[in-house]
Amino acid sequence: MSSVTDSEQKILDAAKKIFEASGYNGARMQQIADEAGISKASLHYYFRSKENLFERIFSETMEEFMKVLSTWEDDTEDWELKLRVFLVEFFKFLRTNSLLFILREINRNPDLLANRPKKKKVGFMNYFERLQEKGILKQVDLQLVYVFMHSLCSYPLINQIIFKRTLKMDQAAFDAFLEHYPQHVADFLILSIKHSNKKTKI
Amino acid sequence: MSSVTDSEQKILDAAKKIFEASGYNGARMQQIADEAGISKASLHYYFRSKENLFERIFSETMEEFMKVLSTWEDDTEDWELKLRVFLVEFFKFLRTNSLLFILREINRNPDLLANRPKKKKVGFMNYFERLQEKGILKQVDLQLVYVFMHSLCSYPLINQIIFKRTLKMDQAAFDAFLEHYPQHVADFLILSIKHSNKKTKI
DNA sequence: ACCTTCGCTGACCATTTGGTCAAACCATTT
DNA sequence: AAATGGTTTGACCAAATGGTCAGCGAAGGT
Numbered sequence: 001m002s003s004v005t006d007s008e009q010k011i012l013d014a015a016k017k018i019f020e021a022s023g024y025n026g027a028r029m030q031q032i033a034d035e036a037g038i039s040k041a042s043l044h045y046y047f048r049s050k051e052n053l054f055e056r057i058f059s060e061t062m063e064e065f066m067k068v069l070s071t072w073e074d075d076t077e078d079w080e081l082k083l084r085v086f087l088v089e090f091f092k093f094l095r096t097n098s099l100l101f102i103l104r105e106i107n108r109n110p111d112l113l114a115n116r117p118k119k120k121k122v123g124f125m126n127y128f129e130r131l132q133e134k135g136i137l138k139q140v141d142l143q144l145v146y147v148f149m150h151s152l153c154s155y156p157l158i159n160q161i162i163f164k165r166t167l168k169m170d171q172a173a174f175d176a177f178l179e180h181y182p183q184h185v186a187d188f189l190i191l192s193i194k195h196s197n198k199k200t201k202i
Numbered sequence: 203m204s205s206v207t208d209s210e211q212k213i214l215d216a217a218k219k220i221f222e223a224s225g226y227n228g229a230r231m232q233q234i235a236d237e238a239g240i241s242k243a244s245l246h247y248y249f250r251s252k253e254n255l256f257e258r259i260f261s262e263t264m265e266e267f268m269k270v271l272s273t274w275e276d277d278t279e280d281w282e283l284k285l286r287v288f289l290v291e292f293f294k295f296l297r298t299n300s301l302l303f304i305l306r307e308i309n310r311n312p313d314l315l316a317n318r319p320k321k322k323k324v325g326f327m328n329y330f331e332r333l334q335e336k337g338i339l340k341q342v343d344l345q346l347v348y349v350f351m352h353s354l355c356s357y358p359l360i361n362q363i364i365f366k367r368t369l370k371m372d373q374a375a376f377d378a379f380l381e382h383y384p385q386h387v388a389d390f391l392i393l394s395i396k397h398s399n400k401k402t403k404i
Numbered sequence: 405a406c407c408t409t410c411g412c413t414g415a416c417c418a419t420t421t422g423g424t425c426a427a428a429c430c431a432t433t434t
Numbered sequence: 435a436a437a438t439g440g441t442t443t444g445a446c447c448a449a450a451t452g453g454t455c456a457g458c459g460a461a462g463g464t
Contacts, residue, residue: 005441007441022227022310023225023306025228026227028421028422029422029423030421030422038442038443039442039443040423041424041442041443041444042441044422044423044424045441048423050421100306100309103302103360103361103364104302104306106363106364108225108228110363119368122368122369141386143369143379146369147357147358148354150357150361150365151353151356151361152350152353152354154353154357154361155352155353155356155360156349156353158305158357158360159305159352159353159356161308161309161312162305162308163349163352165320167324167327167345167348167349177345184343184346187398191393192394195393195397207411209412230452231452231453232451232452240412240413241412241413241414242452243413243414243415243453243454243455244412244413246453247411247412251452251453252451252452252453
């Protein structure tokens with residue numbers, strides 16, 4: 001009773017690749033079948049429709065993102081170190097997962113989010129709010145820090161093609177840039193938290 | 203010899219709206235025709251093919267982005283003020299133009315960029331490099347600052363739907379957040395430039 | 405009034421594409 | 435070896451979609 005047969009897995013891998021590259025509207029069932037080395041009819045045998053197959057891929061991808069974002073549970077008080085570790089891990093994850101895929105599809109069809117269970121609490125916010133209550137952390141605007149953090153981590157990867165062009169870097173140079181990048185983000189975020197003057201909730 | 207007829211403009215407006223909302227693959231010629239209040243045959247009368255029409259829309263959008271990004275020509279030495287002004291203007295522009303459209307389509311078909319004339323020099327880099335040569339500005343890594351700036355400005359808008367959800371803000375709350383946002387970005391960019399320790403080119 | 409040009413359209417066409425189905429295939433059981 | 439049940443597929447279908455074309459009507463020139 002293995003939950004996923006061999007063919008099923010081949011299809012899922014192929015579908016993920018094609019959907020990420022071409023989007024829901026651009027992807028072709030035949031293309032996915034070819035990539036999986038299987039007939040188109042078999043696709044429909046395992047997953048009744050294109051919509052169905054897509055939903056499966058989207059959900060799994062979304063799930064992985066959620067998993068990475070919920071690594072804020074334990075209560076180390078050394079938030080600087082914790083932030084640095086998280087950033088490195090988060091960035092490594094982003095480099096191997098297509099965030100643009102998620103954004104593109106959500107904007108095409110917002111229902112993709114509406115039909116999902118809501119996370120009760122954002123791990124990041126929770127963690128830092130507790131530190132603030134304990135008086136360990138300044139009263140900075142955590143929402144702002146949260147937005148900054150995600151923006152700095154995500155956008156360079158999403159916008160990779162344009163950055164390479166305008167900054168005249170080839171792939172190797174840009175990869176080198178990305179290698180040290182999360183460290184700089186950490187420096188920046190920590191600096192801005194420490195130096196921010198009194199802030200109230202926006 | 204008016205360059206653009208009335209119908210032509212109606213088509214362009216409709217096409218921009220539809221292409222931005224649905225992407226090249228998701229957009230339907232009939233849909234664009236309906237939006238423009240015109241027959242599908244007329245679309246092909248003015249723009250021979252879907253590809254043609256799309257190329258026109260994409261080029262014009264790209265052009266506007268380039269225009270905004272090249273406001274770094276004059277040589278005020280008050281870079282802090284200049285940066286603040288630019289950020290406010292740039293952010294205002296981003297709020298009314300679909301950056302996700304550009305990113306989505308470029309990633310679908312990188313040739314869209316390949317076939318474009320390259321800008322000789324990035325205004326931002328040029329401006330700050332000159333200030334560094336004059337010794338007015340510290341030797342910070344300008345590429346990093348450039349990436350930070352774009353990331354902080356662009357991603358909150360691209361990722362709007364998700365941020366609203368995770369931060370539990372409705373549209374009004376998020377709009378309020380965006381209102382002050384570029385000021386915060388300016389604060390933090392200036393802070394990080396001033397406090398960065400010796401950096402060499404990456 | 406007639407002709408020409410231009411903008412515009414309904415009807416139509418060829419191809420693509422998601423989806424179906426009966427039949428073939430194959431491993432396992434009896 | 436025959437029956438069984440899950441897996442796979444070639445052939446096919448209906449709908450959607452980008453694109454074409456002959457022709458209609460209005461505006462302007464003669």
